[in-house]
Amino acid sequence: MDYAIAPPAVPSLPVQGSALRFPVRRIFCIGRNYAEHAKEMGATVEPGRPMFFCKPADAVVADDADVPYPSATNELHHEVEMVLALGAGGRDVPVEHAASLVWGVGVGLDLTRRDLQAQAKAKGHPWDVAKAFDHSAPVSALRRLDGALPGPDTELRLSVNGALRQQARLGEMIHDVPHILAALSALFELKPGDLVFTGTPAGVAALSRGDRFHAALAGYAELDGRIA
Template identity: 75%
Template sequence: MNYIIAPPTPSSLPVAGSDQRFPVRRVFCIGRNYAEHAREMGAAVEHGQPMFFCKPADAVVTDDTDVPYPSATSDLHHEVEMVVALKAGGRDLSPSQANEAVFGYGVGLDLTRRDLQAQAKAKGHPWDVAKAFDHSAPVSALHPATEVTPTADTALRLSVNGELRQQGRLGDMIHDVPAIIAALSRLFELKPGDLIFTGTPAGVAALQRGDRFHAELVGIAELDGQMV
């Protein structure tokens, strides 16, 4: 292929225990998937159609790289989440087909410019500038589903500078992983390489330059980084 300019380097994630990498196609996120987080944000807890938004693939930060503090905000918040990577896709998937599409699991941060999000909400505007900015999706190495199995009791945690900030159980999710994937597949054609952030428990708060964070999908994946 003779491109008029050099094509961008594709985003990818390391695969634990391997020298191979997982290419990232799209990044989907679900909002308000933990009831206590929805309440702390002043939102209603809804059990119907999930609410989705997207981040660009090149927002992914990996290999425990430092995370630049973004421009245009004075209120950057952390949201720790289990991340699901897909090896297959399709449309209108059943929950059982959704399970079969999973390649593996990681842990990540959905970084949010909370002040810009609040301004957008007040005006009824989209959240893109609050969620889809550069370096807004730090993610750990992926652990293949053939080797690990998250359960309802699997804990999700985030510590900042050694202080526990967020903690929850996957069983606290309003929509579980098969339901999330199935719902997404009714809105988009999913494909191999897609990532899904599955929601955050309560306890979101601000990050500052110099803060060090440690995220865990306990017993499965860990992510360390620093805001710079």
């Protein structure tokens, strides 16, 4: 097929222990999935109604590359999250089958222009400019799963310049992985290559130019980077 312009490169992530790359199709995110984070943001939680938003696939920052400080903000905030990489998809996937869609896991940051998000919330506007900007999704190398998902005692944490900022266990999530994927598949047809950010715990705060961060999903994935 001939294109009018050169087609864009496919965003991808490294795979632990392999020279293969995982191609990224879409990025879905769930908001307010840890009660303490919702509380610190002054938001209410609706357990039966998960809230989703999206980032573009090319917002991914891979291979521990530097993250450019974004334009139009003075409040770039970190939100550490477990990231699911889907190897299968479907529509209206039953909860009991949803975990089988997951190919692997990683850890990532849902970077947020918090001042722009606050302005959008105040006016009832969408969050796109606050969440879906360039380089807003640093993600670690992915670990392929050969069996069960990370358990509820698995620790998620983030340190900035060596100081612990965020720490929680996956069992603190309001919506667990099967329910996240089942709910998403009722709204979108999920497909291989999709990434799903599963929400952030309390402790979100600002990042400055020159800051170095270390994120970990204990026993599964680690991510290092610098705000350039």
